[in-house]
Amino acid sequence: MSIMNWSSLSLFSSKPLPLCKGKISVGAITKVLLRDLPPGRIVVIQHRDLDEVVAQELIDHKVKAVINCQITMSGAYPTQGPLMLLQQNIPIWEAEAAIFQDFIPNSEIVIYEDRIILEDRHISCSAFTREKWLNLQQLANDQSTRLLEQFIENTLTYAMREKKTVMEPLPLLSLRTNFEGKHVLIVSRGKGYKKDLLAAKAFIAEVKPILIGVDGGADALLECGYQPHMIVGDMDSVTDRALSCGAELIVHAYPDGTAPGLTRTNALGVFAHVLPCFGTSEDAALLLAFEKRGEWLVTVGAHTHMIDFMEKGREGMGSTLLVRMKIGARLVDIKSIGVFYKKPYVWTKEACSTVFLSLFFIGLGLFQLHWILKRVTHVVWKLGGQG
Known part of the structure; x- marks a missing residue:
């Protein structure tokens, strides 16, 4: 068994x-x-x-x-x-x-x-x-007040240290990109940057701005079908494809001239300018466009508030505060101006089909109404003739 x-x-x-x-x-x-x-x-x-x-x-x-x-x-x-x-x-x-x-x-x-x-x-x-x-x-929400207080103190402390630095001009770079009198779109890898870049399609088509990718922002431009004119950053998150796309490359260096990003560009065999500048690569891109006399400086995916900077490992935003104060009213976010550049309505196949069917049924209804009125008139005429 x-x-x-x-x-x-x-x-x-x-x-x-x-x-x-x-x-x-x-x-x-x-x-x-x-x-x-x-x-x-x-x-x-x-x-x-x-x-x-x-x-x-x-x-x-x-x-x-x-x-x-x-x-x-x-x-x-x-x-x-x-x-x-x-x-x-x-x-x-x-x-x-x-x-x-x-x-x-x-x-x-x-x-x-x-x-x-x-x-x-x-x-x-x-x-x-x-x-x-x-x-x-x-x-985290319970201790947000204390965190904000620390963030403000850090921001103001570093802003006081760097206020003289922001007043000084950037080192002179001989660039092939001409900014003077042109609008500039600066794309960073901030929250919602891909969605905002898609929303900027009408603005880009109409204004044709100079396109700057801040590190990985250059890949977002390429993914949307745009050729960046310039890439600014320490080159740690941008792909080899973007670095080799023909854009003018600006390696953001520390104020003392140390530029770790050059190792990457040299390995790829592509030429890059070196830009010593305090602050973030986003700050450096904005200052460069400002000093090269760009008109509107339009940001996509910019880092603007405490959580943005905490997620980047920064405990303050002193440099960003100073840069934005220096640039002033020429700096705008794509969310602020996107409403003025709405994509014109395009007749799709679905829309055309809907309109065609609507007109068809309206015509059919008018034909039936005409037939009914004709029959009623005929009946009334016969009744009148019999009377």
Whole structure:
């Protein structure tokens, strides 16, 4: 008599099922990883306080899951980044920072609820859930007043230190791009920058401004079908494709002239000017366009408030405050002027079909009305003749 092995039946098996499996892409610097990230990957990153811009980039790259070997959200400030991923059904697992180096690019992994199988290794992990995000978001909101106070103090302290620097002209660069009397569109990788750039289509078509990409902003221009005239930045998030597109390259250097971005441009064999300037690369691009006598300086994806700068790892915005004060009324955001450059209505096939069918049925109705009136007139005439 044979005995049935009940444990072999899947219905009674206690073995957990994997929640996710696939090939991984590994990057200690997320914006560098995103340059050439193929779709459908599980990404392994080290990104403390996952911000909204990076979250949207991961969504756009159609990642399968995120393994973060850092604190995904500390609660230091409010952010929607992790929630954006979870809302798109992209799970997040957190693992210890020490095991980041154990992940081998392009290897296959299997993820269970509390562990990751990497070859023959079992790595502990924990899921980052919506409940955890909600608790940390509430914590961040509760201490927002104290955070704002610290941010203001930092901003004013550095503004006082750099107020003389902002009054000095930039080093003279011999550029082929002529700014004088022309409007300038400056694209940065800020929140919603891709959406705002799409909304600027009518403005670009009508005004034909000089197009400047600040680091990865150049890739956004190329993705929308525009050729950037100039790329300004430390060249850490822009792709090789953008750097080789023919745009004039300006490597943003530290005030002492140190320019880490030159290593990248030299490796590609492309010429780049060096621009020593305080502040961010966005500040440098704005000052350059201003001093080269550009007319309107229109920003897309610009960093303008506390959370924007906290997500970039900056505890203040002293340089940005000074630059905006110097440029004054010539600086506007695309959201402010986009309403004046609405895309003209285009007759689509659907619209033409709707109008045609409407006219057809109106004509049919008039024909039927004409037939009915004709019959009524005929009947009335016959009745009148009989009388």
